[in-house]
Amino acid sequence: MARQLYDYWFVQFDFPDENGKPYKSSGGKMVWNEKIKREIPEGWDCMNIGNYAQCKGGYAFKSKDFGNEGLPVIKIGNIHEDYTLSMADCLKVTGLYNHQFTTNKYDLVIAMTGATIGKFAISPSKYWVNQRVGRFDLGDRPLERLGYLFNSLKQQYFRKQVFQIAGGCAQPNISNDQIDSILILKPTDILLDKYNKTCMPLLRLLIKNILEIELLIEKRDTLLPLLMNGQVSVMPSEVNCDLAAYFVILG
Template sequence: MNSELMKLSEVTTKIGSGATPRGGKEAYYSTGISLIRSQNVLDFKFSYDGLAFIDETQAHDLRNVTVEADDVLLNITGDSVARCCMPDKSVIPARVNQHVAIIRTDPDLAHSKFVMYALLNPLAKKSLLSLASHGGTRNALTKAMIENFEISLPQIDIQKKISSILSVLDEKIELNNQMNKVLEQMAQVIFKQWFVDFEFQNENGEPYRSSGGEMEWNEELGKEIPEGWRASNLEDYCEVITDGAHYSPKEVDDGFPIATVKNMSEYGIEINECKRISIEDYNLLVHNGCRPIKGDVLFSKDGTIGRVLNVLRDEEYVLLSSIAILRAKTQYSSIYLGILLKLPSTLKMIKDGFVSGSALPRVVLKDFRRAPILIPQNVILNKFDHIIGDLILKIKQNYDLNQRMSGLRDTLLPKLMSGEIDVSEIDL
């Protein structure tokens, strides 16, 4: 594959970043024109989490950084520097703030999606991170650094073929992510019907509360609950409430994964992103109870509070203390516990009553054990597990498939970019 090393300034029509509207966060709106910030730019994908909105006047002031559909977005400051993606078309028209750069390619010279993949190539990423670390106390990529950054560009038709191959994997990953969101919403709807509205099916297949099911007042919860249910606390529901290691073992190049909150994704632990520790340190932490097992519920308790994962199979990784392990007693449902902890009302209760610290908020486990919980009858929990279990398992299967496809994409990416895999004869 014949390629030419070219500066980004030679193959783009625009490179530039924006600004935060006067007034900062207080100037944002609940709807309006999207303002893309660094938290919205992940590697390979755009995130809607924390997407801000501005009004027409603010957008007019930022009109020189209007985002177009085929732009490449690059984070240029802070810990997320060098993260790169393209915007979702649904946020167009949008603007960027000062932490995100727009890279707009000349379509006759460079295919925009190819440029994104080129910047995500491990060698390019390493170079960008090295550039960003020079100079000030905070990682930053200047406009000049981006303009002078060189990428290897084959002919435009080859660029499009490489982009198409990698995009197939990314599109399948995104499809699975969307399916998981729908499945999780279904699980939450059923949970609310059963355990908030108390409309689970009675022995006649009718909704319990609206068909006259017996209710009784519970003083602890301050509301009526179905007869035979009870209010208690997490310590009563769980046989184990603990957390991971309270020290950081020495990192090694080839070893066993140790996970922190930042390694918790929506549906699993990002094993490939975890630091590695020696087998000796790993075995010690397993002995100390820092390895979750199938059926556990993980809860992020330090810094970022409230990420929740159900552990659906045994895997070889251990945890640091920022993640709590909750192990339900055998007669109770871990799926019920996991969904309960994800409820906004539960998270608010935890943050209001069991969090200490301002610089680094954290949940204190000895207090967390007293968190109130509604315990339904076992027969209801068993029925719920039977219905919801398949949904949760499908979510996990989709997540695992995405992990494999991400691994395949990450393996193919440098080989395609270097020409080790020749796509010239592939008919796409």
């Protein structure tokens, strides 16, 4: 729904006008924007991504920093095409207190090098950000501003810009400053706020589902080896107990 609404409002420009009618289809005035070489609604402009949410680079962790405890570290390989993070079996870091290199829940991270360049994902929790991963700074309440940026980055022109910038290197590579310089549309503040508020419950539900899946995967990975070597058995389904009690450690 959020992506379809983005297409209606910010691609086709058929957002509701002052009479509740689709703007462009109802004859709303369009003006030429020289920066992006196209017509946009009157009163709109374009802006650098960095003016909406600055992209900040991650930390160059050393091998000695990694361990089995602490916060997980997002590396470029953790970022998937479906805009999610896969943090299973990831390395962790403890003892570093520079929160400039951590994500908040609902922050957006992006791969800045290699085959994964331009892929981005929503962070469902607090993580460290590794070198060559960028974090978009959406402020203290990222969910309130996430919707517009998230769906702007899904547009084909964004990946095209990333590949054009990175294309001159043997190893595809883009800096946070170069990401900040990419242009996106700047609608009116009222419309931008309305769109972000529409996206909030959908994004909240998305992250809730992701966290539940992560928990189930963690439980599966813990219990499966125990089941296979006979340390755990499954109680009959007719036993009246909750899910957590289905598994009995034989000892």
